[in-house]
Amino acid sequence: MPLDLTDRPPIRLGEADPSRPGAPRRGLDLRPGASLPGPGEVENLRVRGAEAGPDxxxxxxxxxxxxxxxxxxAAELGEQGPVTVRIVTGADGRVRGVEMRTPSRSIFLNYYSQSVFRGAALPPFPPGTAEEQVTIDLTINYILYRR
Structure with a gap:
């Protein structure tokens, strides 16, 4: 049976849980100058082959x-956790390939984390990117907040 991946609630990356005041921010922190993760934390984004500046x-x-x-x-089954994928693109942002690097325990999270990038056009890299291909390692932290 094919997965119906339409009409999903958005993943709020890098936001605190509003039901828990003072809760830590989780997810991707792509702000310029964002600090590197501390011991035991996962680095969420690594780009090789191009300058990935703040823009x-x-x-x-x-x-x-x-x-x-x-x-x-995955939400209906209460499945959550990190998934790391490697995305290979051209300097123009066109995705050439996606590979699972670190799967979660959920086949739904694993499948979706790859399929959302297949055939996608990501933002192009700045002019002057010398490499023909850019490699992006991305960790998506799927977190369910219960109310």
């Missing part, structure tokens, strides 16, 4: 906000 990071963050959704099947 590109902001554009990528906006792309994620528009395109990532929490898979309904």
């Amino acid at each position: 590109w990071r902001n554009a990528f963050r906006q792309w994620l906000d528009r395109n990532l959704r929490y898979p309904r099947e």
Whole structure:
């Protein structure tokens, strides 16, 4: 049976849980000057082959906000956790390949984390990117907040 990946609630990356005042921010922090993770934390974004300055990071963050959704099947089953994917693009942002690097325990999260990038057009990298291909390692932290 094919997965229905339409009409998903948005994943709110990098936001605190509003039901828990003082809760730590979780998810992707792509702000310029964002600190590197501390011991035991996962680095959420690593780009090789191009300069990923603040403008590109902001554009990528906006792309994620528009395109990532929490898979309904995973939410209904209470499945959550990090998934790391490697995305290979051209300097123009066209995705050439996606590969699972670190799966979660959820087949729905794993499948969706790859399928959202397949055939996608991510923000292009700045002019002057010398490499023909850019590699992006991205960790998506799927977190369910219960009310």
